[in-house]
Amino acid sequence: MSSVLKWLTRILGFISVICFIGVIVIVAMQILSRYFPYSYIWTEELTRYLFLFGIATAAPLALLRNEYIAVDIVIARFPEKLKKVFDILIMTSLLVISIIMIKESISFVQIGAPQLSATMPIKMGWIHGSMLIMSIFLAFFAIIRLGYIFRNKKNPYEVEGGGEI
Amino acid sequence: MMALLLFISFIALIFLGVPVAFSLGLSSLIYLIVGDIPLNIIPQKMFAGLNSFVLLCIPGFILAGNLMNVGGITDRIINFANSILGRIRGGLGLANVGASMGFAGISGTALADTASIGAILIPAMKKEGYGAAFSSAVTASSSIVGPIIPPSLPMIIVGTLASLSIGDLFMAGAVPGILIGLGLMIPTYIISVKRNYPKGEKRSLKEIWKSFLGAFWALLMTIIILYGILGGLFTPTEASVVAVIYAFVIGIFVYKELPIKKIPEIMLSTMTSTAAIMLLVGFANLFGWILVSERIPQMVADTILGISSNPVVVILLIIALMLFVGTFMETIAGLVILFPVLLPVATQIGMDPIQFGVMMVLAMVIGLVTPPVGVCLFVASQIGRVTMGKVTLELIPFLAVMLIVLLLVAFIPQVTLFLPSLFE
Numbered sequence: 001m002s003s004v005l006k007w008l009t010r011i012l013g014f015i016s017v018i019c020f021i022g023v024i025v026i027v028a029m030q031i032l033s034r035y036f037p038y039s040y041i042w043t044e045e046l047t048r049y050l051f052l053f054g055i056a057t058a059a060p061l062a063l064l065r066n067e068y069i070a071v072d073i074v075i076a077r078f079p080e081k082l083k084k085v086f087d088i089l090i091m092t093s094l095l096v097i098s099i100i101m102i103k104e105s106i107s108f109v110q111i112g113a114p115q116l117s118a119t120m121p122i123k124m125g126w127i128h129g130s131m132l133i134m135s136i137f138l139a140f141f142a143i144i145r146l147g148y149i150f151r152n153k154k155n156p157y158e159v160e161g162g163g164e165i
Numbered sequence: 166m167m168a169l170l171l172f173i174s175f176i177a178l179i180f181l182g183v184p185v186a187f188s189l190g191l192s193s194l195i196y197l198i199v200g201d202i203p204l205n206i207i208p209q210k211m212f213a214g215l216n217s218f219v220l221l222c223i224p225g226f227i228l229a230g231n232l233m234n235v236g237g238i239t240d241r242i243i244n245f246a247n248s249i250l251g252r253i254r255g256g257l258g259l260a261n262v263g264a265s266m267g268f269a270g271i272s273g274t275a276l277a278d279t280a281s282i283g284a285i286l287i288p289a290m291k292k293e294g295y296g297a298a299f300s301s302a303v304t305a306s307s308s309i310v311g312p313i314i315p316p317s318l319p320m321i322i323v324g325t326l327a328s329l330s331i332g333d334l335f336m337a338g339a340v341p342g343i344l345i346g347l348g349l350m351i352p353t354y355i356i357s358v359k360r361n362y363p364k365g366e367k368r369s370l371k372e373i374w375k376s377f378l379g380a381f382w383a384l385l386m387t388i389i390i391l392y393g394i395l396g397g398l399f400t401p402t403e404a405s406v407v408a409v410i411y412a413f414v415i416g417i418f419v420y421k422e423l424p425i426k427k428i429p430e431i432m433l434s435t436m437t438s439t440a441a442i443m444l445l446v447g448f449a450n451l452f453g454w455i456l457v458s459e460r461i462p463q464m465v466a467d468t469i470l471g472i473s474s475n476p477v478v479v480i481l482l483i484i485a486l487m488l489f490v491g492t493f494m495e496t497i498a499g500l501v502i503l504f505p506v507l508l509p510v511a512t513q514i515g516m517d518p519i520q521f522g523v524m525m526v527l528a529m530v531i532g533l534v535t536p537p538v539g540v541c542l543f544v545a546s547q548i549g550r551v552t553m554g555k556v557t558l559e560l561i562p563f564l565a566v567m568l569i570v571l572l573l574v575a576f577i578p579q580v581t582l583f584l585p586s587l588f589e
Binding site: 031052105 | 178179180181182183184185186187190191194204205207208209211212215216217218220221224225228399402403406407409410429432433434435436437438439440441443444445493494495498537538
């Protein structure tokens, strides 16, 4: 299981970084195109969509890495056992909203299915799919983190800081 | 009544330790379920919030800052600041503030500043005989110029929320940022003289010139970003990509210190940090939609203007509210919830949105160095190995400086609006 998880995080991370590189390259092209006779109308739209997929794959990883800022001044003072109960409740609530988002994202994909993107031959359903991908993996990593809490195991993916600016 | 449910559930979730982004999502979800509103609005509003070309500059500026940092720029900025300010009593403390101002020009955040400069200068200051709490206090307080001096992540968020020009907001932050930096040097100097903290050796002009050349490329990046955006050469998003390419080229070819092998991991952590912010923005878009449909902004405006229609009182009330919220709420979250709500109040008393944006950002980032949850205070105390309580005591004169600049921003429009007006 842990090796499957490792590969999954690598794949999501890879997709996210590739989307980010894509954004950088296309925006650079967009800037350069002003100094050349040809210009591209699709650059702005494509970068937005790449960014969406970059975020959709990175947001679940941020959950696994515990990068979402929380105010823990209250529960930090609780005794260990009560703290564990709260951690379980928090992660369960994240799981619930992720599952609801999966269900609603499916209908969101269906809404977009017949629409065509403004400047490219892509159906918007595919683009709306970014929300579905994000919700599925948010739910999955919430389950993984619940597993760590129940087994009293330290989350090996956790990073210090991050997220807060 | 329904709006009350939204707020109470949101605040309760935050204090129960639910991440801020999900507190926004869950409280909105509760509102939608109780109000029997179709839930398909959730992905729609999130998608609309994330599908923005302007927000794309967030990962760009974060990555450019990270690349410059691992590429060896921090040492050079510190060295340059020290070569100029080191000779004065309390020189290393003053160099700490000066370095933060230089670092702010490549970074849009405060925490990166505290962590990078603090890691080098807090141990160095302690070694020279400065108090640990004082060293941490100088580091934490000076780092708040990071999101005030351009580029600035909170300004990007504010600009996106209210469709304001990011270039104008960046420029409007420059003078207040420099004022805070110079202002913080005053208590640093006075306290250093009083406690007889050391001064460094005088450097020759040749040495200063050499250290300037080292830091030059970082300073040039700030100028390229600002000139590019304000001169109409590129959009903020394009500027962020130019900054990335620039940082990459400088790190590889000029400083030759950028570790290529680490770049994928740096890019990934840039994306996860960005995603954590973006999920917040996405859920905040849903939350904001509910606020508007409940007419909360107008209600808040009426309530505040009902207390007093005197602009001075109104501004002071808003500042008090923002400072209070800033003490326990994360900067971006506070801005996404409160900026759209309070903007109508500001415009009704005739305040310029750009000036108001800078005021809000400044009031919120002061919370980064105040207890109980100021992250910069926390990180600086950790590096200095001293309790947050002791650092807080040392922070008082520095906080006074910040509040004075905040009041200048709030009541003298030229402090923020003069520079942007030059480019119109």
